[in-house]
Amino acid sequence: MVERDAARTPVAAGDPTAAPHEVRAPFAVAAGGPVEAPLTWGQRAIWQAIRRTAPSDHYFNMARVLPIADRGGPVDVAQASAALGRLMERHDALRTRLVTGDGEPRQIRHAAGSLPVQVFEAALIEDADTVAAAVAERLGATRFDYFGAWPIRAGLIVQGGRVRYVALALCHVATDGHGVEVLVRDLRLLIRRGxxxxxxxxxxxxxxxxxxxxxxxxRGESALAHWETHYRRIAPTVFADVVAEPAAPRFRTVRLVSAALARATDAVALRHRISPSAVLLAGAAVLAARAGGRDTAVMLPIVANRFRADSRDLVTTLSQEGLFVLDLDPAAYFSDLLPAAWQASLRAYRSAGYDPDRWNELMRRIAAERGTPIRPFCCFNDMRLVDRPPTAGPAPTTAELDAARSHSRVEPAGGHEFIACRYCMHVVSEGDALVVSVTGDTAYLPVHALEAHLVALEDLLIRAASGREVPIGALTGFAERVAEPVA
Structure with a gap:
């Protein structure tokens, strides 16, 4: 059943700001009344990050667009809304809200309710994809009401009575990136197969x-032992010096789109029998360390924590930060470091499941002992669903890599007023290319330095793939040096 509560309002092509009409997608499960529980470790970790980032915490929202008209028979608003209701029934996380507790909030799972669904009309079929992208951006552009609303927002893009796309925005307290992909997969099946x-x-x-x-x-204490060992010896932060007047907005994102980087990363991974993700993590960490003047590379990878079969398709927030630490030999080449980097990445993955409150206690104790907080402010997030094996086949030639690199592009990708970090790298795929973005605090990493860092990462891995490496000690970390620190 779909409940209508507003009159239809068309959306002009590319103009999702026009008022949609709203329908309701009711849901109910056989279980009894509301059930309360503490937050999971992953939920508590992201909740603490949200509190640090507020009021700019919409930064953590995740948006997706699901094409509906690309296959199968026509789907109308009633069918799509009913499928969204069944999606709410299927996944507990979507029926869960936060509730005030003693100290940190707790979560409460509901058995029944209804999801508001916004319906946007595209004037023409060719307008639908533009409207869908804009609607997804709009749905994710504001912070969630964590205590008073469902952790999902949905919009239907309709043309001629047929749903062309479903746009979704998800709250990170409810799920992580892998869980979002599970939801998109399940919604497609619910729409097409019921x-x-x-x-x-x-x-x-x-x-x-x-x-x-x-x-x-x-298990959590074992993970924390890894943090304790290394937090007693690493530098307090990676980028410690203010080098420029901050831009407005202060935190800027720059991205590299590169098929050459994808091919080089796979070639290096295949040669050394490690994962492509570990190659990128090591490359980013080494360059950040060199740019920050450090002899030890430190990076906080976001780890999916989906190593067990029973958690692989679980819709919740499992991801937490791990700790990657790699000592650098200035005389060595990047390829020489990869066996140790692979082991360091495995230890980082195992260190990413722990009680955030126990982690906070550990950080306070070490900070008191060392006389300063230990905050690397340097994170890495490979957002691809799986750490796939490298593509097999003949290694690309130097000429092929250089030709592919001629098509790479570095471009701005937005900004934020505040993020509780100084350096955040994200990796996704786009066709046969890798898309690597870096968001940085421009007081420590000006935009030109972020751009140069991405160019340097591509250069590092192409050199490693083609046998043209230079010693680690010769790397500045960026293709050009960051300005001298501001007095």
């Missing part, structure tokens, strides 16, 4: 109880 398969095996409340068990706590 079912997304058997019931899900668990939800965030089950995970919260498991993490509170003796086994879960032991």
């Amino acid at each position: 079912s997304a398969g058997g019931p899900t095996s668990a939800g965030p409340l089950d995970l919260a109880h498991e993490q509170s068990s003796a086994t879960g706590l032991r």
Whole structure:
């Protein structure tokens, strides 16, 4: 059933700011009333990040567009809305809101309710994709009401009575990037087949109880031991010096789109029998260390924590920060570091499941002992769904890599008023290219330095793939040096 509560208002092509009309997607499950539980480790970690970033915490929202008219029969608003209701029923995380507790909030799972769904009309079929992208951006552009609204927003893009796209925005407290892809997959199946398969095996409340068990706590303490070992010896931060007047907005994002980087990364990974993601993590960490004047590379990778079969398709926030630490030999080449980098990445992955409150206690204790907070302010997030193996086949030649590099582009990709970090790298795929973006605090990393860093990463890996490396000690970290520190 779909409940209508507003008159239809068309959206002009490319103008999603015009008022949509709204329908309701009711849902109800057989379970009883609301159930309350603590937050999971991943939820608590992202909640703490949200609090640090507020009121700019919409930065953590995730938006997706699902094409509907690309296959199968026509789908109308009633069918699409009903599928969204069944999606709410299928995944506990979507029916969960925060509730005030003693100290940190807790979560409460509801058994029934309705999801508001906005309906936008595109004037022409060729306008629908433009409107869909703009609607997704609009849905994710404002912070969620974590206590009073569902952690999902949905919009239907309609042309001629047929739903062409579904636009979604998800709250990071409810799920991480992998969980979003599970939701998109399940929604497509619910729309096309009426079912997304058997019931899900668990939800965030089950995970919260498991993490509170003796086994879960032991696993968390083991991860924290890795942090304690290295936080006693690494530099307090990677980029310590203010080098420029900050831009407005202060935090800027620059991205590199490069098929050459994709091919070079795969070639290096295949040659050294490690994952492409570990190659990129090591490259970014080495260049950041050199730019910051450090002899030890430190990076905080965002780890999916989906190593177990029962958590692989769980819709919740499992991802947490791990700790990657790699000592550098200035006389060595990047390729020489990769065996140690692979082991360091595995230790980082294993260090990413822990109780954030216990982590905070550890950080306070080490800061007191060392006389300063230890905050690398340097993170890495490979957002591709799986750490796929490198593409097999003949290694690309030097000429092929140089030719591919001629098509690479570095471009601005927006800005933010505040992010609780100084350097954040994100990796996604776009066709046969890698898209690597860096968001930086322009007081420490001006825009030209961010651009140069991306160029340097591409150069580092192309050199490693083609046998043209220079020693680590010869790397500045950027293709051009950052300005001298501001007095």
